[in-house]
Amino acid sequence: MQHKNNAVELIKKFQQLFTNLNHKEIAERLVKLVIAKAAVTRAVLVVERDSHLYVEAIASQQESDLLVNGITTSLNRLNYLPHQHIHQVFDSGKPQALDTDQIQLLGAMFTKKGCNACYLHPILENNKTIAVFYMEAEQGLAGLIKAVNELDSVWTFSSLLVRQVIDMWHHEEQSERFRLAEQALWASETYLNAILRFSPALISVKDLDGNVVLASEHFKQMANIDETGFVGKNVFDVYPKDVAQSICDIDTATKTKQQTFEVELDLMHKDGSMHTYLMVKFPLRGKDNRVFGVCTIGTDISERKLAENALREQQSRLNYMAFHDALTGLPNRSLFYDRIYHGLARARRANSKVALMLLDIDRFKNINDSLGHDAGDLMLKAISTRLNEGVRDMDTVARLGGDEFVVVLEGVHDLEDVMFVANKLLVTLARPMEISGHEITSTVSIGVSIFPEDGQDTDELLKNADIAMYKAKEAGKNNCQFYTKGMNATAVNDLRRALELNQFTLQYQPQIDLKTGDLMGVEALVRWQHPERGLVSPAHFIPLAEETGLIVPIGEWVLREACRQTKVWLDAGKKIGKIAVNLSPRQFRQKNFPGKVEAILRETQLPPEYLELEITESCAMEHAGETINQLNQLNQMGMYLAIDDFGTGYSSLAYLQRFPIQKLKIDRSFVNDIHDDMNDAAITKTIIGLAHSMQLRVVAEGVETEHQAEWLRQRGCDQAQGFLYAKPMSPKQFESHFHGGRFCFDGTVIPLENYKMGA
Numbered sequence: 001m002q003h004k005n006n007a008v009e010l011i012k013k014f015q016q017l018f019t020n021l022n023h024k025e026i027a028e029r030l031v032k033l034v035i036a037k038a039a040v041t042r043a044v045l046v047v048e049r050d051s052h053l054y055v056e057a058i059a060s061q062q063e064s065d066l067l068v069n070g071i072t073t074s075l076n077r078l079n080y081l082p083h084q085h086i087h088q089v090f091d092s093g094k095p096q097a098l099d100t101d102q103i104q105l106l107g108a109m110f111t112k113k114g115c116n117a118c119y120l121h122p123i124l125e126n127n128k129t130i131a132v133f134y135m136e137a138e139q140g141l142a143g144l145i146k147a148v149n150e151l152d153s154v155w156t157f158s159s160l161l162v163r164q165v166i167d168m169w170h171h172e173e174q175s176e177r178f179r180l181a182e183q184a185l186w187a188s189e190t191y192l193n194a195i196l197r198f199s200p201a202l203i204s205v206k207d208l209d210g211n212v213v214l215a216s217e218h219f220k221q222m223a224n225i226d227e228t229g230f231v232g233k234n235v236f237d238v239y240p241k242d243v244a245q246s247i248c249d250i251d252t253a254t255k256t257k258q259q260t261f262e263v264e265l266d267l268m269h270k271d272g273s274m275h276t277y278l279m280v281k282f283p284l285r286g287k288d289n290r291v292f293g294v295c296t297i298g299t300d301i302s303e304r305k306l307a308e309n310a311l312r313e314q315q316s317r318l319n320y321m322a323f324h325d326a327l328t329g330l331p332n333r334s335l336f337y338d339r340i341y342h343g344l345a346r347a348r349r350a351n352s353k354v355a356l357m358l359l360d361i362d363r364f365k366n367i368n369d370s371l372g373h374d375a376g377d378l379m380l381k382a383i384s385t386r387l388n389e390g391v392r393d394m395d396t397v398a399r400l401g402g403d404e405f406v407v408v409l410e411g412v413h414d415l416e417d418v419m420f421v422a423n424k425l426l427v428t429l430a431r432p433m434e435i436s437g438h439e440i441t442s443t444v445s446i447g448v449s450i451f452p453e454d455g456q457d458t459d460e461l462l463k464n465a466d467i468a469m470y471k472a473k474e475a476g477k478n479n480c481q482f483y484t485k486g487m488n489a490t491a492v493n494d495l496r497r498a499l500e501l502n503q504f505t506l507q508y509q510p511q512i513d514l515k516t517g518d519l520m521g522v523e524a525l526v527r528w529q530h531p532e533r534g535l536v537s538p539a540h541f542i543p544l545a546e547e548t549g550l551i552v553p554i555g556e557w558v559l560r561e562a563c564r565q566t567k568v569w570l571d572a573g574k575k576i577g578k579i580a581v582n583l584s585p586r587q588f589r590q591k592n593f594p595g596k597v598e599a600i601l602r603e604t605q606l607p608p609e610y611l612e613l614e615i616t617e618s619c620a621m622e623h624a625g626e627t628i629n630q631l632n633q634l635n636q637m638g639m640y641l642a643i644d645d646f647g648t649g650y651s652s653l654a655y656l657q658r659f660p661i662q663k664l665k666i667d668r669s670f671v672n673d674i675h676d677d678m679n680d681a682a683i684t685k686t687i688i689g690l691a692h693s694m695q696l697r698v699v700a701e702g703v704e705t706e707h708q709a710e711w712l713r714q715r716g717c718d719q720a721q722g723f724l725y726a727k728p729m730s731p732k733q734f735e736s737h738f739h740g741g742r743f744c745f746d747g748t749v750i751p752l753e754n755y756k757m758g759a
Contacts (some may be wrong), residue, residue: 207293386428445479501530
């Protein structure tokens, strides 16, 4: 009877000890009961939960202080515990005891310092280990085993208490999961409500019958949807029949094909504005993967569509501007080359002919000089209109620049047809036209070359048509001449005679400092003073001179004359800066060209620092290594070196850095449309920045308006030349603007407010 009373008292005692404790406090109380034994220096409770071992609590004696911690940490994360032995006890359900020798074999990381004995006691439930008490002692193993035996009552109740710990932990875990799930559900509902209320998109969910069960507030902006919204309705209740049917068809396809669809729809808003929506529709599936509805997300893409349309229109305009003449609207040189390339290809396949007609307006310079450039522009427009009216739709009319036009006739089988068109154009263009209140009669000279007889490619056909056109001018103008092989020989003889008879002359165009307006130099420009044709532009004889090699003696004459004239001006006290002379590729590639330059400088007694030699970008890159050698020799002689027409070739920066040059000249083609063409503006700005980064000066050619000059000035361009400041002048005209040894621009500036033509 005494034993029964003791058991009852023991149960009451444990009830008092563990009443109203949570699982953490129960674990702490259990290890505290174990550490109460003086022989035990450290007690650890390890519990198995969900096939993982967790250290629930640790108690230790440290310098008469009792430390108890409930930690609930995975066993594998803690040191100073014999993990392997703990796992063995869980697996076997049998206690283990470790003496001093066995502890030393474990190593320092598996027991606390000073530990001389360990004991692992399993707690069983239905013959399965659910917990292990791990104990350490500083004394021997015998004392620790005695203490374990004295804790028999603790072991008896531990299985119940450990089960309570496990159940309470599971309950707490489930409660936490439920709390998180409830919080997530609340958050999802909150987010969904916020999205439906504030989203600028049309969001809806329809059931399989097409009824709307969920919809965003944005639907209330749609026409025919009142403040009650879209929920409970279907598309036929709110949209026009055709729109509703379109939506219904897509919904049906989404459900039956079980895939996502996209469609653009134009929907009316309450304010009467039409908006374009990108509707994305996708099926909704349940847990059984069966479709139970259709979700729609509609995004207003009206602004994007407007931007795309504007971008397409702008791109179309840019493409048009890139391939058409800004003044007349005719195809420009680039588009002309493209069309004739394809025209020649068609002619080869069909074994037919192509006629190239080059037209030059007779005495156009007189009209510009007498009535002004505005009148000249109006006349060019009128002529382009008449040219278009005088040919077939399949033919090409293009403006090459200035007062030169070209007509390409395809499918030619009889030269009489070409002559018929040419005579028709001569008559049409000779009719009087009203220009700026004046009745003007103008004529044209036409040169014709025929593919394939007169050339196999565009450049050859153009060159021969040009020769024929000047024969037409020599024949009295206002007529048409077909190219013949003898014409080329005649043209070459004319060039040779021009050299022999000193028919070439130089004109000089000033280069000014954009910041100060001072004269910095002049460019020497060759002209042919033909006894019958008058002053001939180099565009009409330099290509032939290059082809025949006559460019070498012509170039040598230009260099010598420019140096001679400069020395005369310097001796007269006229400060002209540097004289710039263009070099042709054939001239520059001569053997010992630097030696020839040196001989001319010695002959004319011009100091080399006053001479600036210019080579084109394409010439510089043709044989870059050879170019560098030539330029280095010229640079060592002390003269200035420049790259002309920069931006039109394909320079390699690696080579450009090696060229001993001091100046880059921006080609006039970029300057001309610098305000209207974003690409030209970007290229020009880049060239200026590139030049300055390489410590080079920059000259812009073809500056015709103050707007162009100001744009260049603001971007840091150093110098400029063009009709805004002065047109090319004869030596006497140039000298007339010197006062006190300095060049003055008064009287040389040409008003070009609306002038668009080239020089």
